Amino acid sequence: DVKVTQSSRYLVKRTGEKVFLECVQDMDHENMFWYRQDPGLGLRLIYFSYDVKMKEKGDIPEGYSVSREKKERFSLILESASTNQTSMYLCASTRQGSYNEQFFGPGTRLTVL
Amino acid sequence: AQSVSQHNHHVILSEAASLELGCNYSYGGTVNLFWYVQYPGQHLQLLLKYFSGDPLVKGIKGFEAEFIKSKFSFNLRKPSVQWSDTAEYFCAVIANQAGTALIFGKGTTLSVSS
Numbered sequence: 455d456v457k458v459t460q461s462s463r464y465l466v467k468r469t470g471e472k473v474f475l476e477c478v479q480d481m482d483h484e485n486m487f488w489y490r491q492d493p494g495l496g497l498r499l500i501y502f503s504y505d506v507k508m509k510e511k512g513d514i515p516e517g518y519s520v521s522r523e524k525k526e527r528f529s530l531i532l533e534s535a536s537t538n539q540t541s542m543y544l545c546a547s548t549r550q551g552s553y554n555e556q557f558f559g560p561g562t563r564l565t566v567l
Numbered sequence: 568a569q570s571v572s573q574h575n576h577h578v579i580l581s582e583a584a585s586l587e588l589g590c591n592y593s594y595g596g597t598v599n600l601f602w603y604v605q606y607p608g609q610h611l612q613l614l615l616k617y618f619s620g621d622p623l624v625k626g627i628k629g630f631e632a633e634f635i636k637s638k639f640s641f642n643l644r645k646p647s648v649q650w651s652d653t654a655e656y657f658c659a660v661i662a663n664q665a666g667t668a669l670i671f672g673k674g675t676t677l678s679v680s681s
Contacts, residue, residue, distance in 0.1 A: 487668065494576070496657060496673035497611075512668060544611065555601070556669060558611040 457481070458559035460545055466565045473532040475562050477545030483557075484550040486528035488512075488520065491542040491561070503528055504550070535566045569594045569662045573672035580648050580679050588643040588675050590658035600641040601659040601669065602632055611657070617641065628652070650681040 461476035479486065485504050489497040489512075499512030501520040509520050517539060521529040528547075532539055542563050546556040574589035592598060602614040615626025622634040632643045641658060658672040 489671075494673060496573075497659075497669075497671040499668050499670075502668050510668075546611075555613045555616065558603075560610050 458545055458547055458557050460543075460559040460562050462562050463560060464563050464565075466567065467532075467535050468567055469536060471532075471535050471566075473535050473564065473566075475530040475532075475543055475545075475564070477528045477530070477547075477559055478526055479528075479545075479547040479557070480526065481547070481549075481557075482525065483547035484525075485548045486522065487546040487548075487556065488518075488528065488530045489544045489546065490514070491544055497544065500530065535564075537566050540564060540566045569660065569670050571658050571660050571670050571672035573656075573658055573675050575675045576673070577676045577678070580677070582650055582679055582681050583647050584679075586643070586645040586648050586652070586677070588656055588658075588677070590641045590643065590672060591639050592641070592658075592660045592670075593639065594660065594662045596662060599661045600632075600634060601661075602626065602630070602641075602643050603657045603659060603671075604654050605657070606654045614643070614656070648677070648679050650679050653677060653679045 458479045487502040488500040491497050498514050503509045503522040519531045542561050544561045545559040548554045548556045570593045572591045600617040603611045604614045605611045617624045617634045625631045630645050655674050655676050657674045659669040
């Protein structure tokens with residue numbers, strides 16, 4: 455069974471803080487993704503990575519950065535958190551190839567005060 | 568740019584009613600299509616997927632979807648819903664020439680009353 459884990463289920467931070475969201479997958483998947491999920495907007499892709507140290511911007515990368523130093527770990531970084539980054543953040547992973555199912559983590563609900 | 572449109576934001580049904588959730592995508596080339604479901608408090612999980620072959624695909628829990636290429640549609644159906652089908656449903660597409668990132672619709676919330 456593929457397992458995608460995220461470091462926190464709930465996180466509360468203050469405006470201006472640097473925030474790290476961690477994601478780990480245990481199935482040796484090449485591709486990893488970060489989405490944010492907001493009511494009425496669905497899932498929007500922030501960044502993805504198809505290999506170690508490789509990253510690609512998604513639809514809404516502004517205010518975020520990512521790091522992939524090891525194949526199993528993909529970190530999302532909010533350099534200076536703002537209230538409009540309050541959201542549910544979902545990590546996913548998949549094998550190389552567009553025909554493969556993405557497996558999702560449980561999500562991190564981030565609140566920025 | 569590719570996009571996915573889900574027609575209904577919120578659908579309310581009684582148990583045993585039939586369900587059809589609409590999904591249209593905008594991309595002229597070859598696509599792979601998915602329906603994901605998110606039950607309250609749970610992970611997103613795959614319901615079904617279409618890559619090629621028979622345009623009518625069957626998924627878990629009695630769900631099915633039909634790919635109609637001429638209409639750019641991939642509608643989700645279930646003949647008789649149960650209270651446990653209450654969830655949020657997302658249609659998603661990968662345009663094969665555009666890489667491996669899924670493009671999601673905005674989701675449809677299904678509420679089933681018993």
